Amino acid sequence: ATPTALLVGTGRGSQLGILIRGPQILERTRQVDTVVLDKTGTITTGLMSMTDLHAVHGLDDTELLRMAAAAENGSEHPVARAIVTAATTADGKPGNAEDFQSHQGFGVQAVVDGHLVLVGRASWLSAEWNVLVPDGLLAAADAAETGGKTAVTVAWDGEARGVIIVGDSIKSTSAAAIAEFRRLGLTPVLLTGDNEGAARAIGAQVGIVDVRSEITPHGKLDTIRELQAHGRVVAMVGDGVNDAAALAAADLGIAMGTGTDAAIAASDITVMSGDLLVVGDAIRLARRTLGIIK
Numbered sequence: 473a474t475p476t477a478l479l480v481g482t483g484r485g486s487q488l489g490i491l492i493r494g495p496q497i498l499e500r501t502r503q504v505d506t507v508v509l510d511k512t513g514t515i516t517t518g519l520m521s522m523t524d525l526h527a528v529h530g531l532d533d534t535e536l537l538r539m540a541a542a543a544e545n546g547s548e549h550p551v552a553r554a555i556v557t558a559a560t561t562a563d564g565k566p567g568n569a570e571d572f573q574s575h576q577g578f579g580v581q582a583v584v585d586g587h588l589v590l591v592g593r594a595s596w597l598s599a600e601w602n603v604l605v606p607d608g609l610l611a612a613a614d615a616a617e618t619g620g621k622t623a624v625t626v627a628w629d630g631e632a633r634g635v636i637i638v639g640d641s642i643k644s645t646s647a648a649a650i651a652e653f654r655r656l657g658l659t660p661v662l663l664t665g666d667n668e669g670a671a672r673a674i675g676a677q678v679g680i681v682d683v684r685s686e687i688t689p690h691g692k693l694d695t696i697r698e699l700q701a702h703g704r705v706v707a708m709v710g711d712g713v714n715d716a717a718a719l720a721a722a723d724l725g726i727a728m729g730t731g732t733d734a735a736i737a738a739s740d741i742t743v744m745s746g747d748l749l750v751v752g753d754a755i756r757l758a759r760r761t762l763g764i765i766k
């Protein structure tokens with residue numbers, strides 16, 4: 473394609489709300505055959521809210537929520553924001569925490585009122601912190617996850633204290649966009665750090681068969697490399713800090729403009745509105761711009 477045609481293509485892109493890092497990106501866009509999609513914030517709105525909570529016997533629900541929210545106050549994660557919002561609505565404002573640390577893809581730790589509080593995946597609490605999660609809590613988490621929700625376990629002083637259930641909704645255009653990817657000959661893959669039940673439920677609702685769940689941020693990068701090793705030309709669509717490495721490794725990184733700066737910085741294309749239908753527009757634009765000229 474001539475440089476002029478490529479510039480016209482990128483100019484048209486910006487009219488559609490598609491920011492393209494440079495004209496050379498269009499060529500790569502045209503060759504893509506696989507679209508890997510993050511779940512939270514990409515297929516779903518990423519605006520999670522608390523739907524339920526289960527405290528262990530003898531513990532007050534409000535106390536469980538207050539401790540969890542104080543620990544999560546320093547986190548930007550959608551799960552954290554849901555917990556902090558719920559606690560603020562119930563109680564005014566979350567308490568203070570010290571020594572906050574975030575463990576990307578797993579959860580958070582912080583000291584609240586002198587107690588070491590952990591909030592995160594049950595498997596992380598048991599494997600990394602030797603927390604024994606009682607069957608009752610595991611069952612509550614399981615039931616919620618099968619229904620498409622995310623369950624996080626709360627522990628302090630080494631003991632499990634409860635489970636908090638959060639969820640968000642699928643963006644109104646996600647299913648149509650994924651159908652459009654198929655029409656363009658692209659194979660969709662769902663890639664998420666979230667639990668298997670939620671991932672399958674969301675995948676089923678938007679029409680994705682290849683669903684990969686409980687993948688750590690580094691595992692997301694490995695998945696992109698593995699697809700490439702099998703000869704696929706991969707576009708990755710994501711919004712989170714935990715997607716940045718995968719976005720950079722993909723043949724084409726596409727960030728949701730509604731997402732984090734880290735995801736945008738790692739990507740070749742930014743879709744300002746965060747609408748997946750516009751990702752289809754970008755691919756069609758690239759094919760058209762290059763197709764007419766060649």
Ligand code: ADP
Nearest residue numbers: 512547549552577578579591592664665666714
């Ligand atoms: P996703 O791919 O859906 O964006 P992440 O890699 O960010 O998922 O997180 C994977 C899982 O790790 C979450 O579903 C949650 O169980 C846990 N997790 C991550 N961050 C937090 C947090 N701040 N608080 C509690 N749990 C968390």
Ligand code: MG
Nearest residue numbers: 510512513712
């Ligand atoms: Mg995300």
